[in-house]
Amino acid sequence: MKCDEISPLLVELKEGTISGENQALAEQHIATCAKCRADLVLIGGAFEALRVSVDEEVPTHYFTNLLPRVRQRLDERDVKKFGFVLPEWAQRMLAPASAIGVVISMAALFVLLNPTYDTTQSPLMQIVSQFPKDEIEGVVDMANYSPVIARTSEIHRGILEMSPNPSQVSRQLERQFLDDEVNHGHRLSTFLAADITFDDINDDEVDSIIDRLKETTL
Amino acid sequence: MNQISDLDLITEFKEGNDKAFNHLVLRYQEKIYWVVRRLLSDHDEADDVVQDVFVKVYHSLHSFKGDSSFYTWLYRIAINLSLNELRRKKTRKTFSFDDAVMQHESHDALPLEQMERKEQTRLIKEAIEKLPERQKKVFLLRYYEELPYEEIAKILKTSVGGLKANYFHAVKKIGEYVRNEMR
Numbered sequence A: 001m002k003c004d005e006i007s008p009l010l011v012e013l014k015e016g017t018i019s020g021e022n023q024a025l026a027e028q029h030i031a032t033c034a035k036c037r038a039d040l041v042l043i044g045g046a047f048e049a050l051r052v053s054v055d056e057e058v059p060t061h062y063f064t065n066l067l068p069r070v071r072q073r074l075d076e077r078d079v080k081k082f083g084f085v086l087p088e089w090a091q092r093m094l095a096p097a098s099a100i101g102v103v104i105s106m107a108a109l110f111v112l113l114n115p116t117y118d119t120t121q122s123p124l125m126q127i128v129s130q131f132p133k134d135e136i137e138g139v140v141d142m143a144n145y146s147p148v149i150a151r152t153s154e155i156h157r158g159i160l161e162m163s164p165n166p167s168q169v170s171r172q173l174e175r176q177f178l179d180d181e182v183n184h185g186h187r188l189s190t191f192l193a194a195d196i197t198f199d200d201i202n203d204d205e206v207d208s209i210i211d212r213l214k215e216t217t218l
Numbered sequence B: 001m002n003q004i005s006d007l008d009l010i011t012e013f014k015e016g017n018d019k020a021f022n023h024l025v026l027r028y029q030e031k032i033y034w035v036v037r038r039l040l041s042d043h044d045e046a047d048d049v050v051q052d053v054f055v056k057v058y059h060s061l062h063s064f065k066g067d068s069s070f071y072t073w074l075y076r077i078a079i080n081l082s083l084n085e086l087r088r089k090k091t092r093k094t095f096s097f098d099d100a101v102m103q104h105e106s107h108d109a110l111p112l113e114q115m116e117r118k119e120q121t122r123l124i125k126e127a128i129e130k131l132p133e134r135q136k137k138v139f140l141l142r143y144y145e146e147l148p149y150e151e152i153a154k155i156l157k158t159s160v161g162g163l164k165a166n167y168f169h170a171v172k173k174i175g176e177y178v179r180n181e182m183r
């Protein structure tokens, strides 16, 4: 067997999780391979140091106070971001629509940032092209009111920040988008929450991005 | 009462019971805290990110469909927000006075065994900080969270084979670091 195949077994050997069959395999290999023998020593040393090391401390009552602080953040955030709090039903109604908006404005951004991007090759573009144009504009308009769209703007800003190689970034985002959301049937907002966050957004910047998006023809 | 499943709580939340969210926070706050803390290795930064995680969860829970388990989803959010913070930190590269003081803190007053523990703890922390991102994630989930490879594969969306290799390299690097620093 090759060293690469043995390596994971070395860890299992030191963990004590190895099967009898694999143990025989590993020991046979180690007997004749100096490299893997040395690796085994290192792994043993790591586990020993890990065993001795202690977890660092958490301030007293931290976990008792966390929930109230999260709650406070939630209250502040609602008021700060929008100046008013949308009723729950309205937020829920906006969520799927704005998820579409996320895709559309992402797609628009690809065009903005990559004039030479071959849209026919892009599965995202193919999806976006199925939406009627007025619907697209409507969704982009809603941007100012929806919390999910606010997160879209964070993505936009992230892409802009990550220039000068936006095409690579866009492609990466696009791939994740499709993998995570479309293929697995999640809502797009799940993706937003899970994979991308950036600093609080500057309102002027958002406005200018939205303006640019509106000017873009898909 | 402790037996209510995550999914039931999420359903209650979606149906308008805002308090169901509290139960989820209380249930997972420690696990999430430690994942984040070990990734960021600083309590105050971890605290900020942990709050961000739960704020994100609150706002995204309505769109959580339950295709993956809640905690897989939650871990993924926590890891990604932590890594974003790490990247931001790297670009800022500020030097804090507190760190400088901490590093020169005297160990003289401690008994020998405790000193060794403290030294090992410091070495482990540094070794983990130096791991490449991917290996770091795998290591933390496997070693500290004691998750089976199958679960880690779901969280990180990857194959079990690759994870085992990542874990091996992570442990080996930690071993190398500890050995070199102890010389």
Ligand SMILES: [Zn+2]
Binding pocket: A002, A003, A006, A029, A033, A034, A035, A036, A037
């Ligand atoms: Zn070998």
